[in-house]
Amino acid sequence: MSEAVISKKHFSTAELVYIAVCAALMAVCSWISIPAPAPLAPFTLQTFAVFLVLLLLGGRRGFFTVLTYVLLGAVGLPVFAQFMGGVGVLFGTTGGYIIGFLFTAALYWALERVIGSKSVWTIAALVLGLVVCYAFGTAWFMVVYARQAGAVGLATALGWCVLPFVIPDLVKLALAWGLAAVLKKHVRL
Numbered sequence: 001m002s003e004a005v006i007s008k009k010h011f012s013t014a015e016l017v018y019i020a021v022c023a024a025l026m027a028v029c030s031w032i033s034i035p036a037p038a039p040l041a042p043f044t045l046q047t048f049a050v051f052l053v054l055l056l057l058g059g060r061r062g063f064f065t066v067l068t069y070v071l072l073g074a075v076g077l078p079v080f081a082q083f084m085g086g087v088g089v090l091f092g093t094t095g096g097y098i099i100g101f102l103f104t105a106a107l108y109w110a111l112e113r114v115i116g117s118k119s120v121w122t123i124a125a126l127v128l129g130l131v132v133c134y135a136f137g138t139a140w141f142m143v144v145y146a147r148q149a150g151a152v153g154l155a156t157a158l159g160w161c162v163l164p165f166v167i168p169d170l171v172k173l174a175l176a177w178g179l180a181a182v183l184k185k186h187v188r189l
Helices: 003-009 015-029 046-074 095-115 118-151 152-159 162-184
Strands: none
Touching: 003 118, 003 162, 015 046, 046 118, 046 152, 095 118, 118 162, 152 162
C-alpha cells in the first residue's frame, strides 16, 4: 500500500497532537461563558473555537477534533459550558447545538473537498455550517423543551436560542478568520 493512501486513512502523530490540543482549546473556550437563565444557552466561545479549529486544521482534522470534543463531554469530562459534561448535557435542551457543531464540521469538510479552501468559500461554508447548527439545535431544543415544560413555538425558540447569538457568532467567525491567518504560519501539518 502506498504512503499516499496510508496518509489519507490515518493521522500522523503531529496531526493527532493538533487534534488533541484543539479539542482542549474547545473545552477552554466553552468554559469562557456568560451564564443565561434556563432554558437559554450561555454565551460561550465554543463557536469561535469550532471556526478556528476548522480554519486551522481543515475539514477532516477539524471534524475529528470536534468529534473528540463531543465524545470527551459525552463520557463525562467537564468540557462543556459551565464545566458540565455527560450525556445529560447532550440530551438536554441545548445539547443539539453541541451536536450541531459536528454538522458544521462535516459540512465544512464536504464543501472543502468539493470547492477547495479559497477564502470566500471557507467563509461561506462556515456560515452555512452555522445555519445548519442553528437549525438542528433549535429543532432539538423544541423537542426536548416540549417534553420537559410544554410546547414552544418556533419564533419563541429562535428568540431564545438563535437571534441573540447571530451577531456574536459572526463576530467570532471574523475573529477566528483573522487569528487563523496569523496562526497558520506556525502550524505545520
